[in-house]
Amino acid sequence: MKKTLRTTFTLGILLIGITVFGQDFGFDIHNISLNEYVQMEENLKSKRIPTTSNHVSFSGDAQPIKYKRTEKKIADLITYYYFKEKDSTMSSVLYEWDVSNFVKKDNNQKPKKYQKAFISKYKGLKEKISSEFGEPKTKRNYSNISRLDSINTFVESSTWKPNDSTEIEMYATISNYYEKRGASTINPVHRIRLYVRNQANEKEKEIPKLDEKKLAELEKIKTDFFTALKEKDISKSKEFLSDLILEKVTDEQLNLLIDNIDFERKTELIHSGIQMGLNGSMFTLLQYKYSDDSSSPPNEMIKLIFDDKDKVVGIQPIKMQGKIKE
Structure with missing residues (x-):
């Protein structure tokens, strides 16, 4: 059974650090x-x-x-x-x-x-x-x-x-x-x-572009990572995680993540790019939707973020279910 939207976002915050206040406001403007x-x-x-x-x-x-x-x-x-x-x-x-x-x-x-x-x-x-x-x-x-x-x-x-x-x-x-x-x-x-x-100036906004070779490499890593998650191989799954989060991520959080991704459905890449962390470091963002989801915007998406060593620094399942009541 899938977890609630609030739990999903909490997991995303724990692993990624992206700011989400009940989907009401967006502070991570970069x-x-x-x-x-x-x-x-x-x-x-x-x-x-x-x-x-x-x-x-x-x-x-x-x-x-x-x-x-x-x-x-x-x-x-x-x-x-x-x-x-x-x-x-x-x-x-x-x-x-x-x-x-x-x-x-x-x-x-x-x-x-x-x-x-x-x-x-x-x-x-x-x-x-x-x-x-x-x-x-x-x-x-x-x-x-x-x-x-x-x-x-x-x-x-x-x-x-x-x-x-x-x-x-x-x-x-x-x-x-x-x-x-x-x-x-x-x-x-x-x-x-x-x-x-x-408040970034134009020079600071010059961000490198992703080429097809790099995207293919990250897609292969994503596939292997998802395979380990699907098989509930926690030890193997942790091998894909960045040192930035490895010590903070618990088995319980990974199991919660597994519960919020439907591995039986195919995914397709809908967005890719380089994003800037709060400390100025660069990360690669890949955003997926389920291939059978024809809604616009998609009802469910998965954000995957890699560090400069191609290790997973964040993963965030997103379910668009409207405003969360306080």
Whole structure:
């Protein structure tokens, strides 16, 4: 019997270290493609919405792709995906919860319960991100609104730097303060913005290409590895693992992995490439689907990652079953 989606992703995190928060957010911006972000939104049943304003970019970005996700207690989430026009490389992702995206009027004050839900959302996200990337650099009460109404206003920003080329920044402004002076108006604000930015320069993005010979070699290793797993030969299976994870992987984890791969079904390669680790090292990524899976995107996929010695540093079965409930 197959394990649950949450267990599958936990296994992927243990072996690979790819960041997955219940399929809701993608922080590993160097290694998640635009297509994978779109697949994530589609499986969450998000609604794609038009880009109504023109995004001016001096760094080669295309017009962003936008999605809306329904929230229960606060403003719905609007997600913006920014990517390079020439090759669809991800530039940044913006997750935005903002009342003014849906209701535009003066003095749109909200009850305390609603404000507390917004603050709780911010603090929950902060806790989750900190558990993965450590404590952030935090600033509080730095805005003009804070100075005007410090008691009833929540203003805070948090910044994480997972590596030299990734920045995660989140800030919240929750305030019912309203003031109108002539032509100037200060309106209530209920907003959270969460940015994931790719800060690698063009030189850092020069990543070697995979040739057919290399792909054939890795395909042979994958076949032998899967054979050992299918036969439940744990000792033999461990011979394929990288030293980076060998001491951390238990027999129980490998057995759990075996339970989450259907070895009776043929697989086919749908994506290959070089991905950058958080420390700047390079890894080879192969992504498979089951050959009999004709859905788009595939319902099930398997990510396999090799180190520079062609040893398996990560394997992640993925089942697209929508949003995980907390």
